Amino acid sequence: MKKLIRILSVSALVIVAAIGVLYYALPSNQFNISFPQDRNAAHAPDSGESHTHPDAPALAATAGANQITVSWQTVADAAHYEVWARLGDDPWSQIDGGTLTSTSTSFVHTGLTAGQTYYYTARTVNAGGIKSPWSSQAEATVNAEIVAPVLTAVAGANQVTVSWAAVASAATYELWAWETDEDWEQLDDGTLTATTFTHTGLTAGKSYYYQARAVSSTSAAGPWSEQVEATVLSNLAAPVFTATAAVGQITLTWQAVTDAGGYEIWVHETGTEWQQADDGSLTGTSTSFTHSSLTAGTTYYYQGRALDADDAAGPWSLPVHATVPIPIAAPSLTLTPSHQQIAISWQAVTGADTYELWTWQEGGAWEQLDDGSLSATSFTHSNLTDGDKHYYAIRGLNNDGTEGAWSEYVGALAAGELPTPVLTATAGPAQVTITWPPVTGANAYELWYWIEGGDWVQLGGGSLTATTFTHTGLTTGTTYYYSLRAHANDGKESAWSENVDATP
Numbered sequence: 225m226k227k228l229i230r231i232l233s234v235s236a237l238v239i240v241a242a243i244g245v246l247y248y249a250l251p252s253n254q255f256n257i258s259f260p261q262d263r264n265a266a267h268a269p270d271s272g273e274s275h276t277h278p279d280a281p282a283l284a285a286t287a288g289a290n291q292i293t294v295s296w297q298t299v300a301d302a303a304h305y306e307v308w309a310r311l312g313d314d315p316w317s318q319i320d321g322g323t324l325t326s327t328s329t330s331f332v333h334t335g336l337t338a339g340q341t342y343y344y345t346a347r348t349v350n351a352g353g354i355k356s357p358w359s360s361q362a363e364a365t366v367n368a369e370i371v372a373p374v375l376t377a378v379a380g381a382n383q384v385t386v387s388w389a390a391v392a393s394a395a396t397y398e399l400w401a402w403e404t405d406e407d408w409e410q411l412d413d414g415t416l417t418a419t420t421f422t423h424t425g426l427t428a429g430k431s432y433y434y435q436a437r438a439v440s441s442t443s444a445a446g447p448w449s450e451q452v453e454a455t456v457l458s459n460l461a462a463p464v465f466t467a468t469a470a471v472g473q474i475t476l477t478w479q480a481v482t483d484a485g486g487y488e489i490w491v492h493e494t495g496t497e498w499q500q501a502d503d504g505s506l507t508g509t510s511t512s513f514t515h516s517s518l519t520a521g522t523t524y525y526y527q528g529r530a531l532d533a534d535d536a537a538g539p540w541s542l543p544v545h546a547t548v549p550i551p552i553a554a555p556s557l558t559l560t561p562s563h564q565q566i567a568i569s570w571q572a573v574t575g576a577d578t579y580e581l582w583t584w585q586e587g588g589a590w591e592q593l594d595d596g597s598l599s600a601t602s603f604t605h606s607n608l609t610d611g612d613k614h615y616y617a618i619r620g621l622n623n624d625g626t627e628g629a630w631s632e633y634v635g636a637l638a639a640g641e642l643p644t645p646v647l648t649a650t651a652g653p654a655q656v657t658i659t660w661p662p663v664t665g666a667n668a669y670e671l672w673y674w675i676e677g678g679d680w681v682q683l684g685g686g687s688l689t690a691t692t693f694t695h696t697g698l699t700t701g702t703t704y705y706y707s708l709r710a711h712a713n714d715g716k717e718s719a720w721s722e723n724v725d726a727t728p
Contacts, residue, residue, distance in 0.1 A: 278300070280346070282359060289338075289440055290369045294344050295329055305324040305347070307319055338369065340365065340366050342365075345360075346359045370392075373437070374388055380456075382459055393440050394438035398416070399435075401432055404430070428458040432455075435450075436449045455537070461538065464479065465478050467545060470626065472520070474526075475513070475515075476512065478528075480508065483508075485507070485531050486504075486535075488504075488506075493525070521550050528541050552629065557632075565608055568616055575626075578620070579594065580596075581617075614637075614638065617631050618631045642718035643710070647722070648724065654697060654728050660691050663710035665712050668689055670708065673704050703726070704725060707723050
């Protein structure tokens with residue numbers, strides 16, 4: 225029985241000793257994970273020897289860009305420290321490489337994956353190799369790598385505004401500037417958290433250059449941005465342009481800008497680069513510019529700015545644009561005279577929405593016949609005096625007011641229908657005399673005759689101007705039949721007269 229009691233006593237001591245070793249040799253089981261076995265077991269004291277375990281360090285973990293900094297306060301009697309880490313459910317591993325000394329108070333764990341959470345524990349080791357209990361666990365999630373900001377510099381009147389998109393993991397930004405023949409200088413005071421900065425009090429016409437970098441909450445600085453530059457504008461006002469298109473050209477007009485010494489005007493078409501449209505000759509008193517030799521149907525976009533006496537530029541105008549119209553061809557007129565009127569007609573012209581029709585008489589001035597809304601392709605000029613000659617010209621216009629080319633002008637006489645002549649036939653020996661009253665408006669007459677069984681035959685060659693004609697050399701006893709019509713200068717013809725007859 226005594227032997228059994230001794231065995232049980234020894235077993236109990238062994239169990240207690242084992243529990244103590246495990247407590248000090250492995251990270252605390254409060255983390256509910258398996259820590260690596262202690263490769264340097266705590267010294268077991270000789271009989272009667274006593275020793276004291278050092279205190280565990282109190283850890284803090286601070287995330288940075290692709291790294292985490294583990295820090296602690298120094299522990300009394302520490303000879304060095306061990307720092308262990310794990311990712312997720314991966315095994316714990318020592319990460320310090322045995323480099324930590326009694327004065328170490330931090331360790332930077334590098335090469336980490338952004339967005340991953342890492343867990344840390346540590347212990348103190350004294351000069352005798354005795355190790356403290358494991359520290360409480362610390363954790364941190366890795367920040368993304370700090371990248372260079374992408375700057376934009378926009379010039380204003382005696383200032384430049386620099387802006388950029390926010391950089392992940394950036395706590396603050398450093399912004400630096402320089403101008404020609406000057407050194408770089410930091411513009412911010414070290415507390416810049418915004419993503420824009422306006423550099424004021426600058427000299428108009430001078431170019432300023434800028435670079436920036438992001439800084440993390442642990443003061444880790446990212447790479448420098450690409451350099452950007454801007455030329456400071458004058459405090460001149462921006463001109464306000466109006467663009468008016470005509471065939472082959474666009475004219476810009478504006479009010480003169482106070483204190484302007486000149487202007488720049490720039491142009492581009494869709495899909496092309498901006499280029500200067502003027503030749504540099506615009507002065508401070510210029511208020512218009514005509515851009516010529518342009519392509520019909522093409523839209524042109526314009527911006528401009530005023531220049532001061534030192535050629536420092538003011539702000540850009542708002543953009544304006546205009547489309548060069550397609551030329552409208554000249555119509556071709558056809559005139560049809562009649563009694564006291566002339567009918568005018570033409571073919572429709574591509575691009576024309578309306579037409580302008582003008583007339584004049586010799587000794588008079590041109591006057592517009594339509595009221596500005598003529599969209600038809602015909603017009604009757606009425607209430608005229610027969611025999612008066614009128615001349616006409618026409619052009620097409622589109623709804624934008626673009627004017628087409630003028631037609632050739634043509635003229636015509638107003639003329640009524642010629643009256644039908646009335647004939648009298650008087651027989652004589654071997655002849656017949658035909659007479660008729662003069663026909664108003666006629667300048668010539670056409671006389672024909674026929675006999676039974678024969679065809680009509682023209683007399684007088686078709687150009688009779690008198691009002692009588694004697695048909696001689698006739699056959700006695702034969703009946704002759706006559707008809708006549710009148711002709712006017714404009715080619716009009718009267719109706720044929722009634723037939724008259726006579727027998728010599």
